[in-house]
Amino acid sequence: AACLSKYFKRITIIESDDVLNETLHKSTPDQIFDYHCRLANTTSIGRSGVGQIYQIHVLHSEGFNILHDLFPSLKDKLLNEYNIRLYSLKNDGKFVINGNLLKQNLIKDIEWLGIDRFTLEIAMRNELCLQFGNQIEWICNARVVELIADQSAYVAHGAKYRLKDSSSSSLDIYGDFIIDCTGHNTSSTKWLKESLNLIVPIVQMHFGCGYVTFVDERFKTGDSSLDSKPVYFPNANVPDNNTGCYISQVRTIKSTDENSLGILSTIAVNCVNAEYSPNDSYENLLDWVKEHLDRDFYVILKSTKLCSPLVPHRQAIDDRKYVESLGGAMCAFNPQIGQVMTHACRHARELRKVFDEHQHPLKDISYIFNQRASKINEECWLASTTNDWKTPTLKVIKTDTNGNIQIYQQTGDMNSIQYPRPKIPFIIKFLQWHNYWFLRCTSKSEKLSAEFLLVVNQNCGLFILMKPITFFQVCKTTLIHYLRLSRY
Ligand SMILES: Cc1cc2nc3c(=O)[nH]c(=O)nc-3n(C[C@H](O)[C@H](O)[C@H](O)COP(=O)(O)OP(=O)(O)OC[C@H]3O[C@@H](n4cnc5c(N)ncnc54)[C@H](O)[C@@H]3O)c2cc1C
Structure with missing residues (x-):
């Protein structure tokens, strides 16, 4: 929406969740984090549309560059109001990729934003409303259910949506330009078949991906080489080692306990090949970590205070749809490389570039965008699916x-x-x-x-x-x- 704001007087966002409710829209940064930690169930705060919202998420530096261009005040707000820290991958990160420890003294440093997905999404939405509030209309608690299409011209002129809290029939909305951003569970393939008799080619790869994510406070382990790393990522090295663990700092805190590192982290234990870790209790998870992961992780996890429930997720797949949409609706990948939010930001930037060129008739833009977005998809698809x-x-x-x-x-x-x-x-x-x-x-x-x-x-x-x-x-x-x- 921010990318299109220069080119359309009015932008309507139809969102199935009640994302502008008091809790999500008006809470303080501490309250937001508290909700994240206390609630295992995404539906209880009106965010059932994104099942993975409590899973570990990292935003790649290119994704953050794109967000920073669109929302110049976002970074300062996150650093000053949300106690988020930027960290340097050169000094703060340790990466073990397919069993190989990357050199740490990188010749070029890369900055990462240490934030959880739930907070990032809320902060971004608030910024969008502040900057473009008078151009954007939100229709929340409403699900798009169908396209309004002209079969002979192969064009969608609008969409039908249904208000979730109402038993009334669907409502129509028309637009000059329509984008599907409904994520990897999109129904656009069904809508296109029903309205235009179009079949969308799809490739799906199921590789038995499992995550268990939780938030914790980190304490000193007695090993300074571990305590000095807020970011520690060894990925699964399939087929020899099908388990991994990701640690990413999401907040800094002031603690009176001298053993606290002053860090809240999201930690995810992950697997491929359906070799799932338990998620019924922290003790059982620790036993599993001791058996399946490098000793470092047992040492770190033993020296933490658990601050949230253990949240499992087993639905992630590689999913590529050859259709004109944006972000996860077009392509979703193995979360192991953490690509999709940045991939969605790159799609949005590409779409803005097509408009910036000022030479394409509106009717051609979707096709031109699709050609360029496909190149981004191909790059991310190869990076994700090779393993x-x-x-x-x-x-x-x-x-x-x-x-x-x-x-x-x-x-x-x-x-x-x-x-x-x-x-x-x-x-x-x-x-x-x-x-x-x-x-x-x-x-x-x-x-x-x-x-x-x-x-x-x-x-x-x-x-x-x-x-x-x-x-x-x-x-x-x-x-x-x-x-x-x-x-x-
Ligand atoms: C375990 C796990 C870990 C991940 N880790 C990372 C990571 O580290 N880094 C990263 O970049 N990505 C990660 N991802 C991927 C990331 O979560 C998403 O794929 C990415 O956010 C896609 O963004 P999106 O905006 O396209 O879709 P989504 O974030 O899914 O948003 C779709 C929106 O559309 C709404 N919606 C859906 N259907 C309808 C409808 N019919 N009508 C109206 N509204 C609708 C939903 O409510 C939602 O708000 C991870 C995914 C998983 C599963």
Whole structure:
């Protein structure tokens, strides 16, 4: 909405949750955080539309750059009013990617905003209302249920929506430009089929992703190398190690306890290949961590005070829809790399650029945007799915342009239906080889570690990791490894 504000006098947001209610809109920063910590159930504060709202979220630096351009006061407000801290990945972060510890003395520093998704969303919405309040109309507690379309011209002129608290029939709204931002559970594929008889091709990859997220206060562990790192991310290294853990600072606090680090963090224990951790009690989770994760995490988790319920999430998949929409509605990825909010921000920036060019008729904008957004999707899709193809129980479901559904599965259990194995695309095979050796190089190179993090943060495209000199280094490392092996 902020990106389009220059080009439309009036923007209407139809939102299924009651996001402007007193609790979400008027609470103080402390109250907001308190709600986050006390409530496990997203519906109880009127936010059932985003099931993952309490899960760990990091906003990549490119995403934050885009938000900062749109909302210049947001950063200061977050730092001064919300006790959020910016941290430096060079000094404050530790990353273990596919089993390789990235070099910490990065040649280029990257800043991260230490914030939880629930707070970020509320702060952003408040800023949107402050800056563009007189242009934006909110229709909350209302679900879009259908498109109003002209079948002969293949155009949607509006949408039908239904107020959640009312038993009355649906209402119509018309617009010059309509965007679907309803996230990965979007019904746009159904709406397009019903209204325009259009079939949207879809690829879904189910890799048994599980998260258990909670908020805690961190205390000294007696190991300064752990206590000095508010950000610690070792990802799952499928298929050898299918579990990971993410620690990200979300608030600074003043504590009278001299052992407190003055940090509130969100911590997520995650898995792929359906190797889920327990979420019934912290004690059981700790036992699981002791058995499945590096000792560091047991040490850190043992020295924390739990401040929220354990919130599980098991629905994340890679989900790509070849349709003109924005953000998660177009493409959702393995949350492990934390790409989707930034990917949605990049989509919005791209859409604004198309309008900024002032040369395209309104009717063509959606098509032009889709072409450019697809390139962003492709980049993020490759980055996210390369490892997922290695998941032993991977299931791939493809819907083609005729609506035919094909299912592939890596391995099934003896009692279930047997599906053919998925065919791994050549580009993915190449990336699996390249990433394996590239990441081994990063553990010895500050430059490559920094470049890798710039790509992860979406400041640069994937292909900077394949510059000739880097590619040569990757090939050399591979060759030396095999030559050494052949000597024995
Ligand atoms: C476990 C987990 C961890 C994640 N971690 C990260 C991370 O670290 N970093 C990151 O960038 N991303 C992360 N993600 C992804 C991220 O949460 C979302 O995919 C991303 O926010 C997509 O944003 P969006 O605006 O497109 O959709 P959403 O944030 O899902 O918003 C969609 C909105 O549309 C509304 N809506 C839905 N249907 C209708 C309807 N019919 N009518 C009206 N309104 C409707 C909803 O109420 C909601 O407000 C994670 C996801 C999961 C599951």
